Amino acid sequence: MTEKNEEWQKEQQYVSFVVKEIKRRMKSIIENVGHLKEGIIGLRKTFWEDVTINLDDAHEVGETFTSIKQQAEMLSERERTHKHFYKQMKNLERLKDSPYFGRIDFLEDGEKQPETVYIGIASLMDEKDEDFLIYDWRAPISSLYYNYSPGPAQYEVPEEVIKGNIELKRQYIIRNGEMKSMFDTGVTIGDEMLQEVLSNTANTQMKSIVATIQKEQNEIIRDEKSKYLLVQGVAGSGKTSAALQRVAYLLYRYRGKMDADNIMLFSPNYLFNSYVATVLPELGEENMKQSTFQEYLQFRLGKKFTLDDPFSQLEYLHTSKQEEDYTSRIQGITFKASLKYKELLDKYVKYLSHSGLLFKDITSRGEVLFTAEDIKNYFYSLESSITIPNRVRLTAEWLLKRLAEMEKEERKKDWVLEESELLDKEDYLETYKELQKDSYNEDTFNDLEEEQALLAKKVVRRRFHPVKKRIKQLKFIDIKSLYKQLFHIELVEELGYKPLKNWKEISNLTLQYLEKNELLYEDATPFLYLTDQIEGRKTNTVIRHLFIDEAQDYSPFQLEYLKQLFPNSKMTILGDINQAIYAHSMEAPTLLSEGLYDSKETGRVTLTRSYRSTKQIVEFTKGLNPNGHFIEAFNRQGELPTLTESNYKDELHKGIVSKVHDLLKKGHETIAILCKTAAESREVYEDLKNDLDIHLMDKESHTFNKGVLLLPAYLAKGIEFDAVIIFNASNEIYGDESERKLFYTACTRAMHELHLFTLGNVTHFLDNVDQGTYCETGSSTIL
Numbered sequence: 001m002t003e004k005n006e007e008w009q010k011e012q013q014y015v016s017f018v019v020k021e022i023k024r025r026m027k028s029i030i031e032n033v034g035h036l037k038e039g040i041i042g043l044r045k046t047f048w049e050d051v052t053i054n055l056d057d058a059h060e061v062g063e064t065f066t067s068i069k070q071q072a073e074m075l076s077e078r079e080r081t082h083k084h085f086y087k088q089m090k091n092l093e094r095l096k097d098s099p100y101f102g103r104i105d106f107l108e109d110g111e112k113q114p115e116t117v118y119i120g121i122a123s124l125m126d127e128k129d130e131d132f133l134i135y136d137w138r139a140p141i142s143s144l145y146y147n148y149s150p151g152p153a154q155y156e157v158p159e160e161v162i163k164g165n166i167e168l169k170r171q172y173i174i175r176n177g178e179m180k181s182m183f184d185t186g187v188t189i190g191d192e193m194l195q196e197v198l199s200n201t202a203n204t205q206m207k208s209i210v211a212t213i214q215k216e217q218n219e220i221i222r223d224e225k226s227k228y229l230l231v232q233g234v235a236g237s238g239k240t241s242a243a244l245q246r247v248a249y250l251l252y253r254y255r256g257k258m259d260a261d262n263i264m265l266f267s268p269n270y271l272f273n274s275y276v277a278t279v280l281p282e283l284g285e286e287n288m289k290q291s292t293f294q295e296y297l298q299f300r301l302g303k304k305f306t307l308d309d310p311f312s313q314l315e316y317l318h319t320s321k322q323e324e325d326y327t328s329r330i331q332g333i334t335f336k337a338s339l340k341y342k343e344l345l346d347k348y349v350k351y352l353s354h355s356g357l358l359f360k361d362i363t364s365r366g367e368v369l370f371t372a373e374d375i376k377n378y379f380y381s382l383e384s385s386i387t388i389p390n391r392v393r394l395t396a397e398w399l400l401k402r403l404a405e406m407e408k409e410e411r412k413k414d415w416v417l418e419e420s421e422l423l424d425k426e427d428y429l430e431t432y433k434e435l436q437k438d439s440y441n442e443d444t445f446n447d448l449e450e451e452q453a454l455l456a457k458k459v460v461r462r463r464f465h466p467v468k469k470r471i472k473q474l475k476f477i478d479i480k481s482l483y484k485q486l487f488h489i490e491l492v493e494e495l496g497y498k499p500l501k502n503w504k505e506i507s508n509l510t511l512q513y514l515e516k517n518e519l520l521y522e523d524a525t526p527f528l529y530l531t532d533q534i535e536g537r538k539t540n541t542v543i544r545h546l547f548i549d550e551a552q553d554y555s556p557f558q559l560e561y562l563k564q565l566f567p568n569s570k571m572t573i574l575g576d577i578n579q580a581i582y583a584h585s586m587e588a589p590t591l592l593s594e595g596l597y598d599s600k601e602t603g604r605v606t607l608t609r610s611y612r613s614t615k616q617i618v619e620f621t622k623g624l625n626p627n628g629h630f631i632e633a634f635n636r637q638g639e640l641p642t643l644t645e646s647n648y649k650d651e652l653h654k655g656i657v658s659k660v661h662d663l664l665k666k667g668h669e670t671i672a673i674l675c676k677t678a679a680e681s682r683e684v685y686e687d688l689k690n691d692l693d694i695h696l697m698d699k700e701s702h703t704f705n706k707g708v709l710l711l712p713a714y715l716a717k718g719i720e721f722d723a724v725i726i727f728n729a730s731n732e733i734y735g736d737e738s739e740r741k742l743f744y745t746a747c748t749r750a751m752h753e754l755h756l757f758t759l760g761n762v763t764h765f766l767d768n769v770d771q772g773t774y775c776e777t778g779s780s781t782i783l
């Protein structure tokens, strides 16, 4: 037998040995769980039998309480153990199929024998619980596998650095408990394995990448020092993947101290949320909380306004260029995203500390109980050194006190007597009970006066209840008018701010929407910021780690707001500046801009290698990106992207239909036809729906299935497809420089094939693309 075969056999024997141990454990759990389950069912059934209930006197009540408590604790302890077994069982099931994917032999300095470390998605101990048969990929020693090639290496355990030498680094592909392949690897984690993973067809759900995490991705996953970790990574470089493995890592590293509820991910849209939802369960962990920033805005503002969303803003950006106030709106968007605007708001808040705060009358059934003027006078009579939110609170307390006095006075009024006569039976009964309870003398109930007083109290309390509620909710502050007031040029000048050239137009537009009770997306965060400065900050202290994906879409203003909202949270901020498609982020700073963070508490990782697309696609898309020269392609071969120019719409449609059939025949499972806007997608859907089984997606789509999908490029952010067809890559559609990043984002969604179709001349974005990186097919084939 050759040395190689011998090695293979030894490895296969180890796989079999480990799988046998896994099966033995599973069997033992099944037995234990069986007993435990019976125990739980039995305990539930006999719960009350085993509890001694005696409520005769205080002592017996105490005993009864203790007995119930003990019984309940026993039950929940067993249920906890049951849950624990269930989790273990799930992990074992995953391990049974593919127990590990890597191995290193590490000779620690001072030792004689190297330790063989097998690495998998969870740890497994031997039968005696003494040695690790498999190490969890997140264990400190496993970092060697991701960080080093054979040779000197070290890893950190709490308070110690362990040094030594890696003598062997090996990778395995194990399926159904059988070894399919193994290879020793040098510098990076094997190209072979990555090749295999990346050449699969795209999935409608993202997969975990633990077996092939790259060194620079590992840096992101295991960073523990940074308060803010900024990741700039090119399209397809594994930012989202690294973020999700990082969540799993943090849950492991801080187990017992932090759980999935303490971690939150802000993602770009619903589709993305469901796309990434299976990665953590696949790794045996619970999903973190997931939301979109828009969802948060909706939660805070949705009742007050009709809220615009980022997608409508994008639609406007791309479809309304002819509109008169287009330039003002775009300038407004950029300004309102900036820290300059935040400074202006801060100045405004300072100003409001002395004058200018706007209040609303407090009314009840048309009658003014407190005038805005009265409230204002009280507010400004308070010490100006007290913060605005504290003065607001004191004002609310003052109002509630005065309301209580009014309530007392009100009880004597005629309407109260009239209304109390109209009360229903239940109210009378309740009053009767109340009187009985309060009274030691049975006769007092006969005292009609007392009963009536109580009924009057009830009537007035009921009438004033909504008023009280409104006061407690601080509805006496007129935040909307306050925000509007900021757009009065005199005020802006008084604040010492030199307004933008077209401030008037921006103001008019803003006010016009606010009049209709509509809040533009660009105004939503500033509006909330102002609200929180006046009413008191809303903070979330449960979240200890916040992940923000597609961070290039967020503005510096939004970052400041998020910092305020999550004061205790560390943040992992991931994005790609070349995919900044929003009006506010194209040329201005975004969440990825270093200047926004204190360098002492900020870590930075740059990913330049793209894994998603074939080398051919990456070489092509590099040319679209003015900073593309530093993008490296992973060496996975495929066909050249194609460009097909048509002169007629019909020709374009036929070309696309034929290409889709072609792609389906080749076995591609997710094929996306990407348009520029939702409006264009709807039009194309009408044109193609009779020729193709096609699924139109919009901003409300939550999931997607395999098949032919039609969607605007901005909704495909963060997602990938086997093949991408760009619907109309003409200069007419993608002519404006501001659309370059959107175009780049669209093209970089493709894993295996990319096809551009145009009606008329192709976009000038291709001017700098090396012609050798794509293939022109001339006029499209007519079927």
Ligand SMILES: Nc1ncnc2c1ncn2[C@@H]1O[C@H](COP(=O)(O)OP(=O)(O)OP(=O)(O)O)[C@@H](O)[C@H]1O
Pocket (backbone or CB within 6 Å): 194, 197, 198, 207, 209, 212, 213, 214, 217, 233, 234, 235, 236, 237, 238, 239, 240, 241, 242, 575, 576, 611, 612, 717, 718, 719, 720, 748
């Ligand atoms: N180390 C890796 N091993 C295997 N696959 C990887 C690795 N890194 C990335 N990938 C794959 O590359 C693809 C792109 O990854 P991901 O979506 O995380 O990139 P991204 O940087 O977030 O992309 P984008 O910014 O374009 O949305 C995914 O299919 C992912 O599984």
